[in-house]
Amino acid sequence: MASSESSAPRPGRPAVHGFWEGTGAAKTFTHPLDHGLLEQYVPREARILDYGCGYGRLTAQLVELGYGGVHGVDPSRALIERGLREHPELRLELFTALPLPFADGSFDAALLFVVLGVVTGDADQHAVMAELARLVRPSGVLYLSDVPLQSDERHVRRYEEGAAADPGRPYGVFTTPDGGLFRHHRPQELRELLHAHGFTVEEERPMATATLHHGETTRSVQVIARRAASG
Structure with a gap:
C-alpha cells in the first residue's frame, strides 16, 4: 500500500527527531511482542493500530499471527519507506501531523x-495519548512497551548530563553518541500518563530488552491498559 500523509494540523503535534530520518532509520528495533500477552487481551478479528510502527517489524508479526485488521503509522518518512520496501504487502502510512485520518473509535487495540x-516532551506525549484515547474504542486495549529509569552508573550519568545541558527537559532525557534523543521514565510517570487519558493498567510485566546499540541491554516494561468504557 502506498504511503500517504495526513495534513490536518494539531497544536503540539509530536516532532520527528532528525535521527529517525538518518542513522535511526537503519537500526534494528528490539522490544519483543509477547504473543501470549497479546492474545490474552486482543482477539484475531480486532482492528489494531501500530502507532509509531517504524519499518513495520511488529505490524508484520501481527499479520503473521493471523490479525487481519492491522494498520501501521509513523512520522518518519525514511522508516515508512524502508517498511514498504521490506513488507510491501503491509498497510504502512506516513503521517506528519495529528489528528490521524481515522474516525473516533476506529480501532479495538493499539500498540505503542x-x-x-x-x-521526549511532556506536551508531545500528551498529544500522542490524547490521539490514542480518541482512536481506541471504549473498553479497547493499549499494549505499551517502554523503558523506565535505569539505576546503573552509565545511565545515571547520561540523565545528569542531559539535565545539566537543558534544565527545562524532563529528567531522564538523554542523547546517545550516534545522535539519538531518548527518554526513560519513572514507572509512576507512565501510569499517570495513561490514567490522565482514560486508560487503566490491567497488567504490567518487567523484562530485560536489548537496546538499539549493540551489546547493551536495559530493564524495560510492558503494559496492558484498557480504555474506560463509555458512559
Whole structure:
C-alpha cells in the first residue's frame, strides 16, 4: 500500500527527531511482542493500530499471527519507506501531523512500542495519548512497551548530563553518541500518563530488552491498559 500523509494540523503535534530520518532509520528495533500477552487481551478479528510502527517489524508479526485488521503509522518518512520496501504487502502510512485520518473509535487495540521513549516532551506525549484515547474504542486495549529509569552508573550519568545541558527537559532525557534523543521514565510517570487519558493498567510485566546499540541491554516494561468504557 502506498504511503500517504495526513495534513490536518494539531497544536503540539509530536516532532520527528532528525535521527529517525538518518542513522535511526537503519537500526534494528528490539522490544519483543509477547504473543501470549497479546492474545490474552486482543482477539484475531480486532482492528489494531501500530502507532509509531517504524519499518513495520511488529505490524508484520501481527499479520503473521493471523490479525487481519492491522494498520501501521509513523512520522518518519525514511522508516515508512524502508517498511514498504521490506513488507510491501503491509498497510504502512506516513503521517506528519495529528489528528490521524481515522474516525473516533476506529480501532479495538493499539500498540505503542517505545514511542514515549523517543517522543521526549511532556506536551508531545500528551498529544500522542490524547490521539490514542480518541482512536481506541471504549473498553479497547493499549499494549505499551517502554523503558523506565535505569539505576546503573552509565545511565545515571547520561540523565545528569542531559539535565545539566537543558534544565527545562524532563529528567531522564538523554542523547546517545550516534545522535539519538531518548527518554526513560519513572514507572509512576507512565501510569499517570495513561490514567490522565482514560486508560487503566490491567497488567504490567518487567523484562530485560536489548537496546538499539549493540551489546547493551536495559530493564524495560510492558503494559496492558484498557480504555474506560463509555458512559
